[in-house]
Amino acid sequence: MISPNAAIRSTVSKCTPTSCSRDNGSANEEASLATCVHIDEAKDTQPRANGCEECLKIGGYWVHLRTCLECGHVGCCDSSPNKHASAHFHEDKHPVVRSAEPGESWKWCFVDEVLAP
Ligand SMILES: [Zn+2]
Ligand SMILES: [Zn+2]
Numbered sequence: 001m002i003s004p005n006a007a008i009r010s011t012v013s014k015c016t017p018t019s020c021s022r023d024n025g026s027a028n029e030e031a032s033l034a035t036c037v038h039i040d041e042a043k044d045t046q047p048r049a050n051g052c053e054e055c056l057k058i059g060g061y062w063v064h065l066r067t068c069l070e071c072g073h074v075g076c077c078d079s080s081p082n083k084h085a086s087a088h089f090h091e092d093k094h095p096v097v098r099s100a101e102p103g104e105s106w107k108w109c110f111v112d113e114v115l116a117p
């Protein structure tokens with residue numbers, strides 16, 4: 001008598017991330033990170049144009065759009081050929097832009113080169 005001992009061991013080993021809380025509050029020792037005050041002080045300015053203002057004037061094109069949170073200027077990002085967002089910063093000294101891309105809301109400070117989610 002041969003009893004097929006087909007005991008299939010189904011060890012359920014699920015990877016359940018029980019503690020996925022990220023605590024990054026221990027980076028206070030060597031303050032090499034520049035603390036940006038501009039993003040904190042930035043307003044919630046709405047974009048005043050539907051595209052890069054300078055590119056619309058000259059008939060250029062852009063890759064991504066950035067909204068200046070100081071005056072609502074809309075300029076194109078550094079992946080665009082004309083980089084009007086950073087040009088606007090150099091001209092008007094408005095430090096903080098926000099991404100004008102759909103689904104994105106991060107902010108960028110040109111002065112400190114800090115990205116805020
Ligand atoms: Zn800043
Ligand atoms: Zn542009």
Ligand SMILES: [Zn+2]
Nearest residue numbers: 068071073094
């Ligand atoms: Zn501006």
